[in-house]
Amino acid sequence: MAFEEQLATRVRKVLRPHRRVTERRMFGGLTFLVRGQMCCGVLHDRLVVRVGPARYDEALTQSHARPMDFTGRPLRGMVYVMPAGCRTDAALRRWVTRALDFVETLPPKAGARGSRTSGPPPGRKRGRAL
Numbered sequence: 001m002a003f004e005e006q007l008a009t010r011v012r013k014v015l016r017p018h019r020r021v022t023e024r025r026m027f028g029g030l031t032f033l034v035r036g037q038m039c040c041g042v043l044h045d046r047l048v049v050r051v052g053p054a055r056y057d058e059a060l061t062q063s064h065a066r067p068m069d070f071t072g073r074p075l076r077g078m079v080y081v082m083p084a085g086c087r088t089d090a091a092l093r094r095w096v097t098r099a100l101d102f103v104e105t106l107p108p109k110a111g112a113r114g115s116r117t118s119g120p121p122p123g124r125k126r127g128r129a130l
Contacts, residue, residue, distance in 0.1 A: 035109065
């Protein structure tokens with residue numbers, strides 16, 4: 001299991017009211033994109049949150065948050081939230097809201113899909129222009 005489906009379901013519930021949310025399997029887990037921009041995700045039992053460079057240090061002061069070091073080096077602007085840090089719905093909502101706040105400052109990516117998907121349509125490869 002690359003990601004905890006129960007946590008992914010809870011994230012979907014938080015993101016449900018937002019438009020232009022898509023899902024994509026990425027980094028061995030599940031990533032949620034808003035307007036084509038990576039917002040948050042689930043990797044194993046951890047929540048991945050894109051807080052942006054300006055709020056990165058502040059996010060790391062929060063309980064159960066640690067640098068996202070997927071590549072062996074911390075990715076500035078991205079944090080892991082350990083399971084205890086998003087156990088309640090209120091805590092999960094706070095973390096996802098942080099990610100949404102950052103992503104809303106970014107322009108939509110060209111060609112961003114407006115519906116929920118788990119990848120490209122059959123017969124089409126990722127990254128190819130229409």
